[in-house]
Amino acid sequence: MMNRRTFLETASASACFTILPRHVLGGSGVVPPSDKITVAHIGTGTQGLREMPRLMAIPEIQIVAVCDPSKHAIGYRDWGTDDLLNELRTVLDKPEWMAGTEGTVPGGRDVAKNFVETYYATELPGGAFKGCSSYADFRELLDKEKDVDAVKIMTPDHLHGIISIASMKRGKHVIMHKPIANRLQEARMVIDTARETRVATHFMPWEANGSMDQVMAWINGGVIGDLREIHNWTNRPVWPQYTSVPTASTPVPEGFDWDLWLGPEAYRPYSPDYTNMVFRGWYDFGGGSMADMGHYSLWTVFNALELGSPISVEPTLTHTCGLKDGIAFTVNNDFSFPTASTVRFKYPASGKRSAVDLVWYDGGMRPPTPEELEIDNEELPIEGMMFVGSKGKILAGFLLEDPHLILQGRMPKDLVAPVRVRGQRGVVPSGMRQWIAAVRGGPQSPSCFLNAGPISEAVNLYAVALRTGKKLLYDGQSQKVTNVAEADKYLSREYRKGWDPRAQ
Template sequence: MPPRLSRREFIRSTGAAGLGVATVGWSRVVPAQSNSKLRVLSIGVVGTIGAKDRKTVAEHPSAEIVGLCDVDEEYLAEAAEDHPDAFTCKDYRTAFADRADEFDAVIVATPDHSHATIMLTALAHDKHVYGQKPLVHQLEEIVLIERAIAAKPDLVTQVGNQRMVYPGRRAAVEILRSGVLGKAVAGYAWTGSPNRGSYFNFDRELSGPLSPPESLDWDLWLGPCAERPYREHLVPTKWRSWWDFGSGGLGDWGVHVLDVIFFGYDELLSPIAVTTHAPAAADTFHTRPCQSTITYAVDSENFARKFFPLHYSDSNQRPSRAALGLPAGEWAGSNMTVVVCEGGVLALSAGGGLEIWRDGTMTDGLEMPGLPEFPELNHWHAWVDTILGVETELRTPFVDGARITEAALLAVKASRFPGQELRWDKAALAFTNNDEATATIVKRNYRDGFAPPAVG
C-alpha cells in the first residue's frame, strides 16, 4: 500500500506531541527489576470481566497477582482461591497507603464511576495501569488522565480493548492509514446494547431502598458518588444503566466500535460539537434509543471536507446501506464500524469481519494487497511485555483511550439535552452555547475521601 504521512511525521508537523495522539506500541517503558516478576494488584477481582483480566495477566510467565482488592467479600474469597499468597483488602486506598511497595502495576476492573479515582491514584504512585473501558466516567476526568500520563511517560497504560487483537481490526487500521480508499467522508458506528441481558437494567426499574448484601461494602462501592440507598437491579452488573454509575450502551461499547476510526486518523483530536437524539432526556437512568453525531474540525488531506462527522448509535440503529452506496443486504453484526471514503466503504464487525466495498463489489479486507502479517497477539500479555521491555504491539494505551472515550462520553452526556447541538471546548471544559450543560454534565462533585489526586 502507498505510504502516507507517518505517525512521527504527523506529530512533528502538527506540533501535537503531547496529548491525544495515537501511540500504538510507542509507550516508553521502565523494565521491572531484572530476574523478577511483574507484581500486580487486581482491583475489582470478579465482576463482569475482572476475573478474566486477573487470570489472563496471571498466566503470563513473568507476572504474578500479589494483591486482591474488592468491595465484595465473596468475590475476594473467590479470587483468593486462585492466588492464596496474595494480600487482600476491601478499600483500594489502604492498598496504596500501606502496601504500595509490594506491587508494580494495577488492574482496574471496577464499575465506571470509580475508574478515574483509582487509576489516578495508581499513576500518582508510579504504577503501570491496565484499566477497563470506558476509561473514565466524566468529561473532566479525560483531561485529568491526559495530564497524568503526560507527567508520567514511563508508565505503561492499557485500556480493556481485547478485540483489537483480531487481524481484521488491525488490517482496518492499516487500510485507513494507507489512504487506499481515498479521503474520509464520514464515520458510522453502532452497538446492539443496551439489551435485556444481564448487564443492563433494560426496563429502568427503580425499586425502593433495600439493605445491601451482607458481603458488599456499599459505602466503598459508591466511592466518589454521593451517599444514597442500595436498590435492586444495580449490583453486580446492571449499574451500566444508571446515570451516576454507568455509561449506557454508548459508553460501554465505545472503545470496541470507535477505536479503529481513531487509530486510522490521528487528526481526530477533540470534537467541536455533539448532538444526541433520544425520545426523552436521561435522568436516573440512561435513555434509549440514542442517535448521536459527533463533529470534528479537520485540516488534512486525508479528509474530504474541513469537518468530519462521526455518527454513533445504540439499540442496533443502523445506517441505510443505499445511502452509503452499498447494495441491498444485511450488515454483518449488531456492533459495527463503517468508514465512508471517496473511493470506497470500509465495514468492520466487532469480531474482526472486514469488508471493503468499491463500486458495488465487496473484497475481503484481509485480502487487500500490501497488508503486513498480523502475528498472534495476547492483549493482556502485551501490556505486561511492554512493561518488561519486550517489543510487541500495545493496542489502546490511555493516550488513545482518552480520545475514544471523549467521543463516546460526549454522545452519552448529550442525552441529557436530546436534540440540542452542544458546542464543545475541551480546553475550557465547557459547552460554549449551553451554560446548563457545562454546569451539569462535565464533572462531578467527589465525595470526601474519594477525590482523585492531581497528577501533573
C-alpha cells in the same frame, strides 16, 4: 519484616510456576519469582474474575492481592448461571472447585483469593499456596502493599479514575479496563497523572482493536473518494437500562461495603439494580454502550484518521412515558442511558483529511441500508462499521473484520485492491508485552493512557449529549460546551468528602 517479593522467592524456592495448566496453555513459561511483576487485582466481580486468568497466563506477572467491596458471592448477576464457574474450573483443571456453589454466580474477594491461590498452587510441591492478600478498600491496599509493582483495575466505571490516579501517584504501574473515567474532566486528570508520574499504563481495549491498514489503503488511494462519514453500530445494551430510580428498601448484602462501592458518588440507599452488571446503564456509575464497546471498535479509527476533538455532538434517543392519575407524561430521565440512541460527532478537517462525521448507534439502531446492498437484497448486519465516501463505501465487521468495498457501479478492471487485513481479535496480546517492557524501563506502549485522550473525550461527550438530549457545540481547547449551559456540569462530578482525586 519480610516484604512481598522476599516472601514469593521463599515460597517458590523449589518450584517453577506454569501459569496455566499445560493442557490449557500448551507449554510452560518459567520466570524467577524475583523477576515477576507483582500485581494487585482491584475489582473481583464477574468481569474481574473472567479476565483474571488472561493476566495470570503471562509468566512475568503474579497476582499477590485482590480487592473488592464485596466479600462474598452474594447477589451477582451474569449472562448464565454456571457459565463463569465452569470457565474458572476449566482454567484450574479442577471440576470440583467451589463444589456446592452451583447456581450461584461467583464473585467477591473471597472467591478471587481462593481462585488465585488454587491457581498458583497447582505447580507447587504439596499443592498449597497462601500468597494472596485480600482487601475491601483499595486505599488500605495501597497503604499496606507498598512493594506491589502494579494494579489492574476491573471495577465499575465510576471508580476507574479515582483508583488509577491514587495508584499512579504512589508509583504503581496500571492496567485498566474501559473507560478511563466516566467523566470527561476526570479522564483528563487520569491522562495528565500518567504523563506526570511516567508509570507504565495499559488500557485494555487496545488488544481488541482491529487493523485499519486495509481501510486506510483504500481511503488514501482515493478508491471511495473523499471520506465523509464513519458509521459504527452495536447490539448493546445487553443489560437492563432503567426508566425509574429504585425506591424499594433493600438490605445491603452481608459482607458488602455499600459506601465503598459508591466511592465518589453521592450517597443513596442501596439497590441491587445499581450494582454488578447493570451499573453500565446509570450515568453516575457507567458509561453506556459506547463506553462498553466503542473503545474496542473506534480507538484504532481515531488514531488512523487523527480525530481530535469534535466541534459538535448531536443525540437522537428513545424516551419513556408514564401515567399519573390518568394523565400521560414524559419521564425526565437524566439518570439512566436510553434504551437506544444514535449520536453524531462532527470532526473538522485535519491535514489531508476533509471534515468527517462519526455516527454511533446502539440499542438495535443501524444506518440505512446502502443502495448497493439493496440491489442484491442484502441488509446490514446487527453490528458493523461503514466508511462512506463520495464515490463508494467500505463495509466491515464491528471490529473491522473483513473490510470490503461496495462501490457505485462496477470496480474498474485496472484497479487492484490491496490485500485484506483482518482484525486482530484472538491474537496473543501485544499490548501487554509492550506494557511489561515499559514496566521494566522501556518506552510507553501504544496502549498507554497517553494515547487515549480523543476516544475518551468522545465517549464522555456521548453521555453528556444523551443526558441533556440536546445538540452540543464543543470547544476542545477549553473543554467546554458553548451553547448548553447545563451540559458543563456533566463534564465533571461533585466528589464526596474524602474522594476528590486531586487531594489524594
